[in-house]
Amino acid sequence: MPFDVAAVRADFPILSREVNGKPLVYLDSGASAQKPQVVIDAVTRAYGEEYANVHRGLHHLSNLATEKYEGVRATIARFLGASDENTIVLNSGTTEGINMVAYGWAMENLRAGDEIVLSVMEHHANIVPWHFLRERMGVKLVWVDVDARGDLDPQRVLDAVTERTKLIAVTQLSNVLGTVVDVKTICHAAREKGIATLVDGSQGAVHMPVDVEDIGCDFYPITGHKLYGPSGSGAIYVRAERMAEMRPFMGGGDMIREVHKDRVIYNAPPMMFEAGTPGIVQTIGFGVALEYLMGLGMENIAAHERAVRDYARDRLDGLNWLNVQGTSATKAAIFSFTLEGAAHAHDISTVLDKKGVAVRAGQHCTGPLMTHLGLTATCRASFAMYNTTEEVDALIEALELCHKLFA
Known part of the structure; x- marks a missing residue:
């Protein structure tokens, strides 16, 4: 149409x-998009007629909320071009997603002196978590400038790579300059070198079709409130091979299978990374927003x-x-x-x-x-x-x- x-x-x-x-x-x-009536209606209905906590409840409302909440995982996978919905971790947005990568993957796989390559136009959400690693672990941040037009040359990013580079973290679309970055070239070249890649999709996923498997990135976080959904909703795509290298970064209910005095047994991914009662209604509304966007094309x-x-x-x-x-x-x-x-x-x-x-x-x-x-x-x-x-x-x-x- x-x-x-x-x-x-x-x-x-x-x-x-x-x-x-x-x-x-x-x-x-x-900064934050407005909400269509279908999202407003879905949130109102979820609170007014269908609310209960998700997972483990055996009553009707809990089963209904769980079905709707978990159904969003498949919707997000379809929106991002991910073939396996279990590569989607539900969360509160890009900030939580990047912090999950910092604590759950980078702290487990980087050492003092290892390097993270960033562009100078990153949002603080894709800078501050890496500064935590710089302060606490001795990780080095390597910066790549944009040119006079605001473009980020993929080759300049790849030229910044050394034998100590473990991660490249760049935005797909600058929230200030509007620059669209050729993240596919960066990610495919990085994978050949065994370097992990995080593409900040906070803006990119709003303005263009996304296929994370075609891009070739390891991590791709998105934020619901920028995608016409509720605040406090979001997700991150994590390539299965990288997910296997991660440890949970936050503990609590739902992310565990068994808890004993002397040990815990974690749940399988992606539940392993989703501790506590989630943003149930926000996530349901986010799913409706994505369906609305995909309906428009x-x-x-x-x-x-x-x-x-x-x-x-x-x-x-x-x-x-x-x-x-x-x-x-x-x-x-x-x-x-x-x-x-x-x-x-x-x-x-x-x-x-x-x-x-x-x-x-x-x-x-x-x-x-x-x-x-x-x-x-x-x-x-x-x-x-x-x-x-x-x-x-x-x-x-x-x-x-x-x-x-x-x-």
Whole structure:
């Protein structure tokens, strides 16, 4: 079916509201996406009619909740192109997923002096857990810069590899520059060298079709609230061979088979990595969100977002007093910018909000990238499948007001 953005917008009740007397123009989906009615309904139904704890309960509600909760694992596997649903670990999002890799895999397989290769545009969620290993184990972090356009050359990543490299951890899509990284080339070359790869899919999985087995990565975390699902939901794909090298990083109920005074016997993966009562309702809602996306078609969504991106790029390029960061030819519909002069990103964001335009202002959890760019903060307009060219025009109008106020 052709992509009908008007029909999609009608599925999101919040998009019909006003802010400061103006129609809401929501351009902060890179931080967290809005939720379609089907997800809202699923969460309401799960709490109001179907709630119980999952696993081990023998009553009707527990069986129903377990069936719906566990069914999401297969949905995520289908969404990510994973042939085995047991390679999917359910969690609260990318941050937990990367920490699981740090504690469950890296702490077991790395030693002092071993190296982790990162790009300078990583989100803090894909930086701080590796700093933990640097502080506690003596692991070395090796940084690779982006070029003047914001592109990350796969060869530069591979050139940073030494005999001590044990992991390459890179984003698939920059949350600031919009840069799309050729992670497939990196991952396939790394596997030939026996080096593990983690691809941060927080943004990539939102804007393009994903096939983790084609990419060839070992770890691929995603976050539910960026994929139009509830906050507190997410998952990580772990290649079976790497999962066999891991130990559980958090202990509690569900991740064990037997507990004795002198020993424990862990559950089989992926349950081994899912301790405690999970985000049951959040995960059920996440599954509904992914079904909604697959119903629209990720290729259709990507095509619509490219059209909005191209229109936005043309309009923004016409503002010679606006400095847009990241000019990659294949970038996603994410635009981070500053205004010439002394206007701070927070001031710009405040003025835009008065016009009903919601953008993000700050460092966007990318301290090393901001240092590389020589900036302290930017505004970021991140477009999603429900945004339109008319909303691009609203952004431009609001930016022109900012220019008049701050020039």
